[in-house]
Amino acid sequence: MTGRNNPWxxxxxxxxxxxxxxxxxxxxxxxxxxxxxxxxxxxxRNTAIGVLPVEDDGHVHLVGQWRYALGAFSWEIPEGGGRxxxxxxxxxxxxxxxxxxxxxxxxxxxxxxxxxNSITDEAAVIFLxxxxxxxxxxxxxxxxxxxxxxxxxxxxxxxxxxxxDITDSLTVAAVLRxxxxxxxxxxxxxxxxxxxxxxx
Amino acid sequence: MTGRNNPWxxxxxxxxxxxxxxxxxxxxxxxxxxxxxxxxxxxxRNTAIGVLPVEDDGHVHLVGQWRYALGAFSWEIPEGGGRxxxxxxxxxxxxxxxxxxxxxxxxxxxxxxxxxNSITDEAAVIFLxxxxxxxxxxxxxxxxxxxxxxxxxxxxxxxxxxxxDITDSLTVAAVLRxxxxxxxxxxxxxxxxxxxxxxx
Numbered sequence: 001m002t003g004r005n006n007p008w009x010x011x012x013x014x015x016x017x018x019x020x021x022x023x024x025x026x027x028x029x030x031x032x033x034x035x036x037x038x039x040x041x042x043x044x045r046n047t048a049i050g051v052l053p054v055e056d057d058g059h060v061h062l063v064g065q066w067r068y069a070l071g072a073f074s075w076e077i078p079e080g081g082g083r084x085x086x087x088x089x090x091x092x093x094x095x096x097x098x099x100x101x102x103x104x105x106x107x108x109x110x111x112x113x114x115x116x117n118s119i120t121d122e123a124a125v126i127f128l129x130x131x132x133x134x135x136x137x138x139x140x141x142x143x144x145x146x147x148x149x150x151x152x153x154x155x156x157x158x159x160x161x162x163x164x165d166i167t168d169s170l171t172v173a174a175v176l177r178x179x180x181x182x183x184x185x186x187x188x189x190x191x192x193x194x195x196x197x198x199x200x
Numbered sequence: 201m202t203g204r205n206n207p208w209x210x211x212x213x214x215x216x217x218x219x220x221x222x223x224x225x226x227x228x229x230x231x232x233x234x235x236x237x238x239x240x241x242x243x244x245r246n247t248a249i250g251v252l253p254v255e256d257d258g259h260v261h262l263v264g265q266w267r268y269a270l271g272a273f274s275w276e277i278p279e280g281g282g283r284x285x286x287x288x289x290x291x292x293x294x295x296x297x298x299x300x301x302x303x304x305x306x307x308x309x310x311x312x313x314x315x316x317n318s319i320t321d322e323a324a325v326i327f328l329x330x331x332x333x334x335x336x337x338x339x340x341x342x343x344x345x346x347x348x349x350x351x352x353x354x355x356x357x358x359x360x361x362x363x364x365d366i367t368d369s370l371t372v373a374a375v376l377r378x379x380x381x382x383x384x385x386x387x388x389x390x391x392x393x394x395x396x397x398x399x400x
Contacts, residue, residue, distance in 0.1 A: 004273045007266050007346040016217045017224055019240040022319055024217055024224050029268070033342030040219040041269045042242055048316070066207055067317040068229070069241045073204045074317060081318070112364045113372050116248070116315045116322055117267040117274060118281070119222055124369075142233030146207040162377065164312045169324075169369050172313050176376035177362065183383050184399075 007032035008039075021045055021081065041119065046081030048115065048124035049088055050170035051096045052178055053078065053104060053132055058194030060157050061132075062171075063099050064148040075150065075160070076168040077175075088125040096129055100149060101138045105131025110177050115169055126174045128181075130191065154178075155198035207232035208239075221245055221281065241319065246281030248315065248324035249288055250370035251296045252378055253278065253304060255332055258394030260357050262371075263299050264348040275350065275360070276368040288325040296329060300349060301338045305331025310377050315369055326374045328381075330391065354378075355398035 009030040017024040027039045053061045064075040078099040082091030089107055096102055111126040140147055154175075160166040161175050179199060182192040209230040217224040227239045253261045264275040278299040282291030289307055296302050311326040340347055354375075360366040361375050379399060382392040 004266065006268075006271070008268050017226070017240060019226070019238065022240055022242070024242075026217070026219070027268075031343045031345070032266070033345035035342045037343070038219065039268055040217060040222055042222070042224075042319075044319075048318075066204065066232070067314075068206075068208050068227075068239055069319050070314055070317045070321050071206070074314070111362070111372065112367055113369045114267075114270055114274070114367045115369045116320065117270045117368055118248075119242075119244075119269050120316065120320075121270050122316055123367075142235040143231045143237070145231070145233035158380075162311070162380070167312055167314045167323075168317055169313045169315045169373065172311065173369065173372050173376065176373065176380055179383075180358075180362070180376055180379050183379075 016040075041121070044120060044122040045084070047084055047088060047091070048079060048122060048170060049082040049091045049095055050077050050079040050124060050126040050174055051092045051129050052126070052174040053096060053100065053102055053129045054154065054178070054191065054195065055132055056130070056191060056194065058154045058191070058197055059151050060154050061100050061102060062150045062152065062157070064150065065144060065146055074168055075166050076171045079170050082125070089127065092125070092127045092129070097135060098139050098141070099144065099147065101134055101136050102132050103135040104129035105133070110181065111173055113169070113173060124170055126170055126177070128174075128178055153198065154195045158199050216240075241321070244320060244322040245284070247284055247288060247291070248279060248322060248370060249282040249291045249295055250277050250279040250324060250326040250374055251292050251329050252326070252374040253296060253300065253302055253329045253332055254354065254378070254391065254395065256330070256391060256394065258354045258391070258397055259351050260354050261300050261302060261332075262350045262352065262357070264350065265344060265346055274368055275366050276371045277374055279370050282325070289327065292325075292327045292329070297335060298339050298341070299344070299347065301334055301336050302329075302332050303335040304329035305333070310381065311373055313369070313373060324370055326370055326377070328374070328378055353398065354395045358399050
């Protein structure tokens, strides 16, 4: 991955939009093929943080909300924007607590991704949270007041992901990675067994 | 998933940016919690198309290129923007042919995702391509003139994904989904065996 240089040349840059969540700029560039072009880039102020909360018996907790940008309701793992200058794990603990009221005794970072790298710099960090306990009521933001919660078997979540019913990229990746960890013996045996029950 | 209504109210909308790939607008909204807010939304003109090309012996083909928006070099499955009014499979065939020079006898849609649904409406469709043959030289776009190619065992790709070295979301999801299909018996047995060799 190292040793390669940026083959694009940037001739100029113009700010076109700014919000608490994103900024958009348009650069005048010369492409690797030598052509003059304009490149619109969306920069994210936060890191996307996702948490897959799994109980010892293999049940998972999901939240559902209307996604305004998509124009559709979406069931997902708890997730949200984490400050780039914070520890992603602290942000994950906060998101899980705020959206579901849950705390977890055990945390494990399971994936890092870039979500849409042709246009954006958005990065994601995904955690597996186990040893769950109820810490209180959710404390959701005003944009999340329609949020619903569900508790379903891992195998059902996997089927809804592979069947195209659940499509959020962090959720898809978290579920498939956790399945692979269970198969590969990277999870505590009892948890792996509970996760794979009905899932293979 | 059905039966739920949009809990957001849109009071107005302002176009802020437009390119051949995205448009950005800012809506004046009332959130589900009843608060006035502004919501910046990035709409994508194309659907993200990804193709995981796997040989009978379990080797996969990757492409690597500098991702300008990310400011980094990235190894990925062949992918690109597909026209929304085209069949995603046709767009997948074209992307694979253009980026690698490969054709595939067998195609299977394996995942649908929304990549970043808090801000964008970007959708992705991912295919598994098998029965590969060389159809000629790649025919890359001017923005892809720095593109490199690699052929590596599936198990190596899986390790690079789970280790955080390969982070592109379509690549991460495609690899983990194909692993899960192999484990679950959803692939032809010889191919599943080749994929799982060294991978579990």
